[in-house]
Amino acid sequence: MTEAPRAASPAPAQPVAYEKPQPVVDPGTKPFWDAAREHRLSIPRCRACGQHHFYPRELCPHCHSDDLEWVDASGKGEIYSYTIARKPAGPVFAADVPYVIAMITLDEGPRMMSIIVTPDVEQVRIGDRVSVLYDDVTPELTLPKFSLDKA
């Protein structure tokens, strides 16, 4: 038998560290994360075929042109599918259970995975209209999450 571990002593008053996975930003994705920090949802649009895409790529996945530009999306969309995580993706998400992960079809066309911020996970449905909100989780990182318009 070993002695039960003691609870850690209370942390000194300082901001709680953000321990969840953070994107390893690279040159191809930096404009998206930089824009998020400014509370903009910036996604690539192809000048050749006119279609948007997400996540950002070097070539348009629709027509393979390299003539791309970054544009601000409306931040509006609808839920294409979702799952309620009843078990966390690792211990750092344990306190969030249950939480809603959704594939959102942006009004511009592409799909984006994000979190649906809601007080009641059971009310989420496919087809629900959603709007972006910005969660400044660290001074350097802002996560674009979504909330239900019907709430």
Add this chain to the structure above:
Amino acid sequence: MKREAVIVGVGDVPLKDGRVVGGGSVLQVQARAAKAALDDARIPMRDVDGLLVAGLWGVPGPGQLASVTLGEYLGIFPRFADTTNIGGSAFEAHVAHAAMAIEAGYCDVALIVYGSMQKSERSRTLGGRPPVLTMQFENVWGIPQPVGGYALAAQRHMHEFGTRQEQLAEIAVATRKWAALNPAATMRDPLTIDDVMASTPISDPLKLLDCCLVTDGAGAVVMTTADNARAHGSRMIHVRGYGEAHTHWSIGAMPDLARLTAAEMSGRRAFEMAGIDHSAIDVVECYDSFTITVLMTLEALGFCKPGEGGAFVSGQRTAPGGPFPLNTNGGGLSYCHPGMYGIFLLVEAVRQLRGDAGDRQVAGARTALVHGTGGTLSSGGTVILANH
């Protein structure tokens, strides 16, 4: 005269409660499976000149150069190597690639082998991969991997087609009935639809008993020419058709969450090559990482129409004694699932076609369809095998 590539040997290692009996490193268990398959083929290891492995041993360094590492360990010098890793369907692709290499005269004896000790090593978690490159847009959200991606597909399938969770549960129950007939299966106790429905919710709508097992395991397949098979007195199984495809890795890039596009592509090609239609298939071994995987695969391969998978599996139609024998070893849901399962689909199909399947033998099985799915519904590999 054209060389015909055939399967001449299959092997695996004994499991008890999901662990390799006697334990071992991931290289040891692959060597045992390889020896079992070569003994079955009556072909010596020294004749192996093609080695096909998918790796994924969780070992930095050696795990990344899987063919050269395993070739060295086995004491062979292959002149054809294929380390295609498209997920759990890699081994169906390996059969296709080995067949092409053998028929082109590029190698004579091909060994396909896989092993994992993930249960014994406790190396599996729901946590994701590092949030780099394409993964930075998914793993930051805490999506449980890989179940969350399959859950998103299941939810969409239910939305579009009215598929019910009870219909997914039918698959788990039928598969368990097959496992009860397989002494090597990890989970053999009877299961009811209510049991599945009441099991621990993981990622809605998928529950614990919709999910494959986490076990150890190792398996191997040996292929050679029909002429060489005759020379060795091997029991040969013919490769009638094959196809492969992949469409995405991130679940966010899946073209349609309610349709398994990769399986549609690979299945169509395999059927065209075989020159047969669905009525000629006597037994189906299809990847069952999750119950939804099976449902979407049956639709994509054309055994039923899109959206009709729920009705197709209802009433225990895929269970022993039913009209559609499916996953006759108990599948990844109840037999074993060592990270990548596709090799065991091939092993079971060959045993069925040889009449070696014991209590679970499908009477008169002459033609089998094997379909692997890898990643998050990302890749498909279809192989059609026959004993005539």
